Each structure stands twice: as C-alpha cells, then as structure tokens.
Amino acid sequence: MATDLDNALVSNVTYGDDAAIHGLLTKLRREDPVHWTAPDGFRPFWAITKHPDILEIEKLNDQFHNEPRSVLMNIEAETGFAAMWGGPDPKTGRVSPLRTLIDMDGEDHRAYRGLTQAWFMPVNLRKSLEARTVELAKRYVDKMMAIGPECDFTKDIAVYYPLHVIMSIMGVPETDEPKMLQLTQELFGGGDPDMQRKERGPGSNVIADFFMYFNAMTEARRAHPGEDLATVIANARINGAPLGPIETASYYIIVATAGHDTTSSCIAGGLRALMENPDQLKKLQADPGLLNSAVDEIIRWVTPVQHFMRTNVGEPYTLRGRTIEKGQALQLLYISGNRDEEVWPDADTFRVDRENNRHVAFGYGAHLCLGQHLAKMEIRAFFKELLGRLDSIEMTGPSRRVQSTFVSGLKTLPVRYRLRAA
Numbered sequence: 001m002a003t004d005l006d007n008a009l010v011s012n013v014t015y016g017d018d019a020a021i022h023g024l025l026t027k028l029r030r031e032d033p034v035h036w037t038a039p040d041g042f043r044p045f046w047a048i049t050k051h052p053d054i055l056e057i058e059k060l061n062d063q064f065h066n067e068p069r070s071v072l073m074n075i076e077a078e079t080g081f082a083a084m085w086g087g088p089d090p091k092t093g094r095v096s097p098l099r100t101l102i103d104m105d106g107e108d109h110r111a112y113r114g115l116t117q118a119w120f121m122p123v124n125l126r127k128s129l130e131a132r133t134v135e136l137a138k139r140y141v142d143k144m145m146a147i148g149p150e151c152d153f154t155k156d157i158a159v160y161y162p163l164h165v166i167m168s169i170m171g172v173p174e175t176d177e178p179k180m181l182q183l184t185q186e187l188f189g190g191g192d193p194d195m196q197r198k199e200r201g202p203g204s205n206v207i208a209d210f211f212m213y214f215n216a217m218t219e220a221r222r223a224h225p226g227e228d229l230a231t232v233i234a235n236a237r238i239n240g241a242p243l244g245p246i247e248t249a250s251y252y253i254i255v256a257t258a259g260h261d262t263t264s265s266c267i268a269g270g271l272r273a274l275m276e277n278p279d280q281l282k283k284l285q286a287d288p289g290l291l292n293s294a295v296d297e298i299i300r301w302v303t304p305v306q307h308f309m310r311t312n313v314g315e316p317y318t319l320r321g322r323t324i325e326k327g328q329a330l331q332l333l334y335i336s337g338n339r340d341e342e343v344w345p346d347a348d349t350f351r352v353d354r355e356n357n358r359h360v361a362f363g364y365g366a367h368l369c370l371g372q373h374l375a376k377m378e379i380r381a382f383f384k385e386l387l388g389r390l391d392s393i394e395m396t397g398p399s400r401r402v403q404s405t406f407v408s409g410l411k412t413l414p415v416r417y418r419l420r421a422a
Helices: 004-009 018-031 051-059 075-084 106-114 122-128 130-147 153-158 160-170 174-188 206-223 229-234 245-276 278-286 288-302 372-387
Strands: 034-037 045-048 150-152 307-312 317-319 322-324 329-333 390-395 410-412 414-419
Touching: 004 018, 045 051, 051 317, 051 329, 122 130, 122 372, 130 153, 130 160, 130 372, 130 414, 150 153, 153 160, 153 245, 153 410, 160 174, 160 229, 160 245, 160 372, 174 206, 174 245, 206 229, 206 245, 229 245, 245 278, 245 288, 245 372, 245 390, 245 410, 278 288, 278 372, 288 372
Parallel strands: 045 329
Antiparallel strands: 034 045, 150 414, 307 329, 317 322, 390 414
C-alpha cells in the first residue's frame, strides 16, 4: 500500500516546492536512504538518496542498465508511450523505440556517444566556442540592461542565452529558436500547469513535433552537408550503416533540449542563490578568480536533472543491507545526493569558494553528461559579464520552480537591478 511519502516522492507538485522536496529527501537520507517506493499509479522502485550509493550504482554499468526505464513515468504515461509506438519491444521491454543517449547501454551507448563527443571536448570548445559564448553573454547582459531596471530574469534572459548557443552549434536558424524553446518546455514541463501543452488529443504531440522538425533537417543536411552538428548527426554511420529516422531524430532531441534547458536553469538558480546569499555575491564580485568554484557550486545547488533511473539486469545486489532483485528499478536522486550531509557537512550552505566539489549533477561514469564542459563555459561567461557590471540586484517577488520530477528549475525570477554599461 502506498504511503504519503511514496506518493509525495513522485509528485510533480513536490518537486515544484524547494522546501517540500528537500525536506522529504533529507528525511530519507537520514532514516531510509535505500527506500522501497510503491506509489499509487507507478511501478515500484528503489529510491537512492545518498551520494556514495549513487556513485556505486553508476559505476556498475554492466549490472544496472538505463534500459528499459531511464526516466520515472507513471503507468498511464508508459501505456501512452507504448500505444504511440506500437507497444513494448518484446526483446528489450522498452516502451518505445525513442532511444536517445540516456536510454542506451554498453556498445550501443559508446558508439552513439562517440559520434559527437569530440564536439564537446574542452579543447574543441575553447577553439570554436569560447569567444562566441563571451560575445553572447555580453549581448544578453546588454539586453538585461536595456529592458531594466526590472525583468523576469528567467523568462527574459536565462532561457535565451544557452538556447542560442546550442541552436547555433546544431545549425537551427535563429528564427526557429522560439519553437525549440516552446517544445523543450512542453517536454520537460509536461506535468506543470504553466508549461505543459494546452492542446490535447490526436495530432497534438510534443515528440511528434520534434520528429517532424528534425526529420526535415536530416533530409536537408544529407542533401547539403554543412559544418554544424546537425550535419554530423544526419550523416553519421554506426557499424557502416546510416542512423535510422528514429535514431537520428532521437539524437537531435537530446542535444536540442538538454543542451540548453539545464544550463538556463543553473543560470537562473545561480542568480537566485547569489541574491539570497549577498555575502557570497560580494565575495565573488571582489574575487572573480572564484568563478570556477562558484560555477560548480551553482550546479550542485541547482541540480537541474533531478534523477535518472536504472534497472538491475544481473544477480541480486545488496546496498546498505537492502537486496535489489533482478528486474527491479532504482531512482538515482541526484538532487538528494548533492545535499548529502556526509559528503558536505554544510550541504545546505551556498559557498562560492567551495573546493573539491564532487557533485553528481552531471551524473557519473559512462553516462557522465556529454555537454558538461559547454554548460560550465556558458555559466562562467555569463556571470563574469554580469557581475562585472552589476551595482545592485534584488528579487521583487517570489520565484517559482517548474513542477517536474525529471528536469526542473526556476520558471519565474522577478528582479530589480542596476547595471553599468560595458
């Protein structure tokens, strides 16, 4: 029988409330860090809340797989996906053939990840994108100054800067960026009344809209290759064969969505953390050399990807005295691991000078986030530009989080500020 705690742990509303989700996870870390969770309307799973346990599971890639359940969904959503794609694959148990990098394991994952990995390596980013991210950071701080002295920082600034960076890498025209933003917010915010798609019924499907857009892009890049990431994906080959239409579009989707939404969440959440901790804001402005440590602390503090799922495909495994049977799923709660008091005694304190920050916001092991270096570069460039020109800033009303168990961040952040010209 489901408990109130179990139902709260899978509720979008809980994740939309900072105090509620962190209070619940603090209780689990203290009392039941490997928690069997059987909520109403969901297939049961183990909730893993401690930092070292998350690392332990992430290291065992041969035993704990992303397939067939990479992200938490309720039974109704899983059934809907199965119906959309013609039912689960009898061999793998996947509810759909929509296989992005987060759904793959083993050789498949290594092969697909390798297609674009070089694009996101630090040496290539410094050569091809660092100057561009600095230029764009200035553009958006200039925009902030132009629309000031007040704005909704999330809606007016934070969502657009990383969006423009990743879309320009992919080769998506700037005129199509609003469409990509809307689709991403509808995808990740499907459980949030403000973000979810308003139209329902046949013919109104976010994934289908993504597929239509990127299938057309694939045709264009195969006919006329360019120098963008879309060309790499469209013309990629695995084991000598081109990617199929589902694999190609799925690859685009993970880059196009995760490539900006999580970074914008860190920028907005990072600014809120600095406003809520004015001593840390002053410290960072006085010593820009702390930017690197501040960026990692912002990412730890925000943790935009709340969780990923794994499934035990091997023998029973014991974790903190609990036996995880073959076929059982685990929810790796990064948002909890990044506040683990045994790793950070002051885990609930935001510190821009925190050293050796071993956060798990980018995951760990084989599935370590492909775009982590780009995200850090963008966040660092933005705050370097903003804080170098900032005289004052304060919130003018409450901020609000996206109600989502998977990817979340601030959907509103009203602020008043004074900036200097560059």
